[in-house]
Amino acid sequence: MKTIQWYPGHMAKARREINEKLSMIDVVIELLDARIPLSSQNPVIDELVQNKPRLILLNKSDLADPKQTERWKQYFESQGHAVVEVNSQTGQGVKKIVPACQSLAKDLYKKWEAKGMKPRALRAVILGIPNVGKSTFINRLVNKRQAKVGDRPGITKQQQWIKVGTSLDLLDTPGILWPKFEDQEVGFRLAATGAIKDEILDYGDVAAFVLRFCMQAYPTQLQKRYDISEDVDTEDIGALFDEIGRKRGCILRGGLIDYERTAELVLRELRSGTIGRMTLENVPEHE
Secondary structure, three states: OOOOOOOOHHHHHHHHHHHHHHHHOOEEEEEEEOOOOOOOOOHHHHHHHOOOOEEEEEEOOOOOOHHHHHHHHHHHHOOOOEEEEOEOOOOEOHHHHHHHHHHHOHHHHHHHHHOOOOOOOEEEEEEEOOOOOHHHHHHHHHOOOOOOOOOOOOOOOOOEEEEEOOOEEEEEOOOOOOOOOOOHHHHHHHHHHOOOOHHHOOHHHHHHHHHHHHHHHOHHHHHHHHOOOOOOOOOOHHHHHHHHHHHOOOEOHHHOEOHHHHHHHHHHHHHHOOOOOOOOOOOOOOO
């Protein structure tokens, strides 16, 4: 399997620019993928934001396992962060964002009041890895098309300030991945959910990772979606590819299975939620 690494120059620049702007930021909003909350939480961002109040948004929650999402909410809340489930596509949870930011900034409001200052709009920065749905979320939040939107990572290339009514000024930033994934499973989770450009990964390896995980955590959903026969050895990834390829018509001349098409099919249906609602990592047991 390939070692997955990706750190384009614009991401290094984005990190520097965020660091420069942080002194004027009141609240940090971090957008995570609810299907891979920890894998989509950038450790570089942890270093950058330090002790700023943080609101964690679990995006794409409609694609995640709701029981697992509740466990992840409790996990992040135990670390002292506020958490809101959101769905950028439908707008679910978006109305909770401004009140949540105001709640996190209550000490700042008290400080202004003590100094006899009139409260100004809060300044928040929104951070997240590529393709986590940040631009779509922002457009929902401001109820207009402010940020560029696409179905591939790396759409936002520069910072921009966006007004959210009169109470919140939002700094949008390019998505940032970290230079190297020490844990290759993190890389495969990011690849599976579309956070890494498809051109740099091996569909087969990532689809195999997905199938292994699903057979352990969501076997019923996988068997139902692909009508997997009972006599198939589901621990044999090659046999699973053969079964899915046959059932879904991914066939080459001579009756051979087209493994690349089969892998693309599995990843496409995972990302769209067609296989079912799934969370690809569990809350750390020691927490």
